[in-house]
Amino acid sequence: MSDQTTTSRRPVGRPRTKAAAGGTSELGARAEIVAVASRLFAAKGVSETTMAEIADGAGLQQSSLYYYFRSRDAILEEILGTVNRVPLEFVERLKLDGGPAAVRLHRLIRFDVAALSEFPFDINEVHRLASRQPEGFDLYWEERQRLNDEIEALVAEGVEGGEFLSVDSRLTAMTLLANDEAVQHWNRGRRRLANRAGPDAGDYTSAEIGLFLADLALRGLLARPARLDAVRRASLAREAGEAPESDI
Amino acid sequence: MSDQTTTSRRPVGRPRTKAAAGGTSELGARAEIVAVASRLFAAKGVSETTMAEIADGAGLQQSSLYYYFRSRDAILEEILGTVNRVPLEFVERLKLDGGPAAVRLHRLIRFDVAALSEFPFDINEVHRLASRQPEGFDLYWEERQRLNDEIEALVAEGVEGGEFLSVDSRLTAMTLLANDEAVQHWNRGRRRLANRAGPDAGDYTSAEIGLFLADLALRGLLARPARLDAVRRASLAREAGEAPESDI
DNA sequence: GTCGATTTCGAATTACCATTGAAAGGACTC
DNA sequence: GAGTCCTTTCAATGGTAATTCGAAATCGAC
Structure with missing residues (x-):
């Protein structure tokens, strides 16, 4: 899937048009999404958190989330898997x-x-x-x-x-x-x-x-x-x- | 607003096309809505409960809810007012x-x-x-x-x-x-x-x-x-x- | 029968949200 | 420079849900 090469200055792929809300993380997009979703789920509730908000927090457009996760529930499952x-x-x-x-x-x-x-x-x-x-x-x-x-x-x-x-x-x-x-x-x-x-x-x-x-x-x-x-x-x-x- | 006359056999107004899910209550539509909403809020969560479901449970069409309550939140406020x-x-x-x-x-x-x-x-x-x-x-x-x-x-x-x-x-x-x-x-x-x-x-x-x-x-x-x-x-x-x- | 009040329906509107799919933009290789 | 891969954007779709509004259907009074 998506693994950043650790030697590159800038990740391969189309450049983002905005930074992540909490600053660009070194963890990669996938981990960023999980982290942002976790925070939003906690603050607003799972049901009331939108994919647009998660994307915003991660510095991506909404549809980019689907490159990394099959669905909204898949993000939740990912988080649940570790809790x-x-x-x-x-x-x-x-x-x-x-x-x-x-x-x-x-x-x-x-x-x-x-x-x-x-x-x-x-x-x-x-x-x-x-x-x-x-x-x-x-x-x-x-x-x-x-x-x-x-x-x-x-x-x-x-x-x-x-x-x-x-x-x-x-x-x-x-x-x-x-x-x-x-x-x-x-x-x-x-x-x-x-x-x-x-x-x-x-x-x-x-x-x-x-x-x-x-x-x-x-x-x-x-x-x-x-x-x-x-x-x-x-x-x-x-x-x-x-x-x-x-x-x- | 809407008060039933206690002497009438059937309430004034257009007849319903379906009965309330729990049987037609004597309490009037407003109280029915509150009762149904309470049950659904408890079972499914407030965010995940739709107006359509509440209406269904009360034996009304969705838009009828707005005759009695300004909005979805107004129903919640009504319930909260007594808790x-x-x-x-x-x-x-x-x-x-x-x-x-x-x-x-x-x-x-x-x-x-x-x-x-x-x-x-x-x-x-x-x-x-x-x-x-x-x-x-x-x-x-x-x-x-x-x-x-x-x-x-x-x-x-x-x-x-x-x-x-x-x-x-x-x-x-x-x-x-x-x-x-x-x-x-x-x-x-x-x-x-x-x-x-x-x-x-x-x-x-x-x-x-x-x-x-x-x-x-x-x-x-x-x-x-x-x-x-x-x-x-x-x-x-x-x-x-x-x-x-x-x-x- | 008409009128007013009440209650309800049905159709429509609007907004929002999850998701899809094609295309764009970069790095890297040949 | 072309092609490939990866990552992201953009535009659109489809569905759902809250709400609005006009009209229908009833009761009761006159």
């Missing part, structure tokens, strides 16, 4: 790292909130669109279910190991994941509710929100809530690259 | 009922989840649409902010009264409300993740989910988690019309 990979890879990393289920769950929630704040679209909308045309979204659903199952397994491990109260681990997983997603919605966009008053008061960072959420959830799950401080410390230490606390 | 009223009224009721902040919060979460399961649209989408055209949505945003503030005040009351841990009440309010909203999304629609396996295993009811969520949240907030059972009992007793438990 679950990030959290699933983090889950794999948690398995390698080991440690108590509570610490791992705490870390996962914080990670998830941070990742979702960078999410290229409103997940509710995507799910709705995907439900109506299943072709092309199979991988997305499969990975999404796996992510859900992993969290469920993690909660179940905590329950069985006596770290957590005897909760329904499936419902817990659903709730936690849903909360991560919802919080990303409120922490984004033009109108921010429930954030600090005033334009200069600053808003909650996604790290703050993630930590708050992880604490609240863990406090609600721990068989011994008094362990929360130790769990939080171990969780934060992991991300700072320190050695994990022992015997919590 | 926050239900939870806000419940909040008022909580104030009248009194009782510990923990019990009131528990009841509110359960109520909110139940109400949101009947919500006539995906709230994320509406917020996105409303952000892009502020005219007509002022009341909605005002009420939405009030609801948020009320929950924040309730949490703050619990914190000050020593019922809850010293949490950021604003961030807590945002989190709880967001979670209610997100859970409604997963408890609706065609593809249900993280629900019980199998087609006959049954899914979580919104009451189950609401109770779970209320318990999890309160367990995470209570200064003395051991009080949760009593809080739950008092919360459930309220809804069953029994006298509230005293001295919890």
Whole structure:
């Protein structure tokens, strides 16, 4: 297809009549389109984003998009194809790292909130669109279910190991994941509710929100809530690259 | 405008050529349109719902919708005008009922989840649409902010009264409300993740989910988690019309 | 039967948007 | 210089959807 030669000063092909809105990227047209589409999908919603807008953002005319992508949905599928990979890879990393289920769950929630704040679209909308045309979204659903199952397994491990109260681990997983997603919605966009008053008061960072959420959830799950401080410390230490606390 | 005379057998005006999809309602065309639009907005998203579909559902031709509503957005505004009223009224009721902040919060979460399961649209989408055209949505945003503030005040009351841990009440309010909203999304629609396996295993009811969520949240907030059972009992007793438990 | 009010239809308009296909404009090779 | 390849533009098509507007079809009053 279209690969730029890395030795050329200017790409082969007819010259563009306008630059990309964010400056011409070195990534090539295809990646530019994906990046612009991601941003627009997130800001305006998938349904309300037009091909003309995507083209504009990428510094192309609308029809050029079809040289790289079969259709509008193909762009969405491309984006969807990578979305679950990030959290699933983090889950794999948690398995390698080991440690108590509570610490791992705490870390996962914080990670998830941070990742979702960078999410290229409103997940509710995507799910709705995907439900109506299943072709092309199979991988997305499969990975999404796996992510859900992993969290469920993690909660179940905590329950069985006596770290957590005897909760329904499936419902817990659903709730936690849903909360991560919802919080990303409120922490984004033009109108921010429930954030600090005033334009200069600053808003909650996604790290703050993630930590708050992880604490609240863990406090609600721990068989011994008094362990929360130790769990939080171990969780934060992991991300700072320190050695994990022992015997919590 | 259009008011049906209550004494007439059949409404004045040209007869319809088809019945409303859900049977002809006694409410009149305007209310029918609102009801159908609400259902479709919820099922398909606001952006993806067409005027033709709404008309079809109401047993009218498309252009008839404009006799009753100025535009598509006017239908949405009509629906939005009532949405926050239900939870806000419940909040008022909580104030009248009194009782510990923990019990009131528990009841509110359960109520909110139940109400949101009947919500006539995906709230994320509406917020996105409303952000892009502020005219007509002022009341909605005002009420939405009030609801948020009320929950924040309730949490703050619990914190000050020593019922809850010293949490950021604003961030807590945002989190709880967001979670209610997100859970409604997963408890609706065609593809249900993280629900019980199998087609006959049954899914979580919104009451189950609401109770779970209320318990999890309160367990995470209570200064003395051991009080949760009593809080739950008092919360459930309220809804069953029994006298509230005293001295919890 | 006529008239006014109400409700609805049907046809049309307008705008928008996804997509197609031919042609243009450059680099590179022979 | 011609031809090939790649990339992009331009013009157009076809379809869809929101909205407009004139007229039809009914009821009720007189």
